[in-house]
Amino acid sequence: MKRLADVKISMLDLVPVREDKGPAVSLHNSLDLAQHAEKWGYNRFWVAEHHNMDGIASSATSVLLAYLAGGTSTLRVGSCGVMLPNHAPLMVAEQFGTLASLYPGRIDLGLGRAPGSDQMTARALRRERSGSADDFPDDVAELMSYLGPRQAHQRVIAVPGSNTNVPIWLLGSSLFSAQLAGQRGLPYAFASHFAPRYMHEAIRVYRNHFQPSEVLDEPYVMLGVPLAAADTDEQADYLVTSVYQRILNLMRGQSLMQKPPVETMNGLWLPHEREAVMDFLGLAMVGGPEKIRAKLDVLIEQTDADELIFTCDMYEHADRLRSYEILAQAARG
Numbered sequence: 001m002k003r004l005a006d007v008k009i010s011m012l013d014l015v016p017v018r019e020d021k022g023p024a025v026s027l028h029n030s031l032d033l034a035q036h037a038e039k040w041g042y043n044r045f046w047v048a049e050h051h052n053m054d055g056i057a058s059s060a061t062s063v064l065l066a067y068l069a070g071g072t073s074t075l076r077v078g079s080c081g082v083m084l085p086n087h088a089p090l091m092v093a094e095q096f097g098t099l100a101s102l103y104p105g106r107i108d109l110g111l112g113r114a115p116g117s118d119q120m121t122a123r124a125l126r127r128e129r130s131g132s133a134d135d136f137p138d139d140v141a142e143l144m145s146y147l148g149p150r151q152a153h154q155r156v157i158a159v160p161g162s163n164t165n166v167p168i169w170l171l172g173s174s175l176f177s178a179q180l181a182g183q184r185g186l187p188y189a190f191a192s193h194f195a196p197r198y199m200h201e202a203i204r205v206y207r208n209h210f211q212p213s214e215v216l217d218e219p220y221v222m223l224g225v226p227l228a229a230a231d232t233d234e235q236a237d238y239l240v241t242s243v244y245q246r247i248l249n250l251m252r253g254q255s256l257m258q259k260p261p262v263e264t265m266n267g268l269w270l271p272h273e274r275e276a277v278m279d280f281l282g283l284a285m286v287g288g289p290e291k292i293r294a295k296l297d298v299l300i301e302q303t304d305a306d307e308l309i310f311t312c313d314m315y316e317h318a319d320r321l322r323s324y325e326i327l328a329q330a331a332r333g
Helices: 023-040 061-070 089-102 119-126 133-147 176-184 196-209 233-239 241-252 271-280 289-303 317-332
Strands: 008-013 044-047 076-083 107-112 168-172 188-190 221-229 285-287 307-311
Touching (some): 023 044, 023 317, 044 061, 044 107, 076 168, 089 107, 089 133, 107 133, 133 168, 133 176, 168 176, 196 221, 196 289, 221 317, 233 285, 241 271
Parallel strands (some): 008 044, 008 307, 168 188, 221 285
């Protein structure tokens, strides 16, 4: 069984947008957060592909990664993830091959099989392409072929991309990607930051199906965790209300622009909505330093995870920085 000191910690930045600030500020904040992540000893810094969402500014994922990698020096940066149904594998290979050529040894490519958007947005992204989530296993294999050594019979190549061997992760919130990641011998990241219900089953499926590969000898599990740490439990309970409002609006199909924290959520949600938000955030770590440390110990004991990746959507950038600083201190003991 692992100890907390053996587990790597990383950041997932959803690049949240405030109505009074706009996306440009969010993008600059993302780099500032990445630079702090590097200073505090975080292992990697990932951003996610989301489209047609007014409160998330990371839609052009590979472009943003170039900005983040260029503003840091040692931190691994990557996607959590690129939604492969939205893209031709060749173009993804070229984009991430370019990143890996510019920033060798620092780029990760996390892949998801969901479009990450509604049907109308998916059509706007793909135009006449006819790919779907059902193509995901074949698309992953095609993408890996572009990033690996060029084969004698290979007529289509990615330049840059060929022989860069960019590390590929499979991401998922269900059991499909867990099984596929195990069968392909790839590292697996489970989206427990928004779908914790299947976490233990997904870990079990992945480890049971794992086949050693050129990439991994043993399974490697990373778990997504929502974070709202502050100097006191009371302050954390107050600041996390911004996250509650954001998830509530997501469920209602309303704007995802960040809202300031409130003293109480009473009157803002109905009982069934409160239950749904709490289920969504079932793995959330909310509290002061001692509470965060205790929750970390329990999670590692229950899952034996190799790495944890945390997302923090507090309203004020300074509060997000403090939250991640507290986490880094708690993880180091």
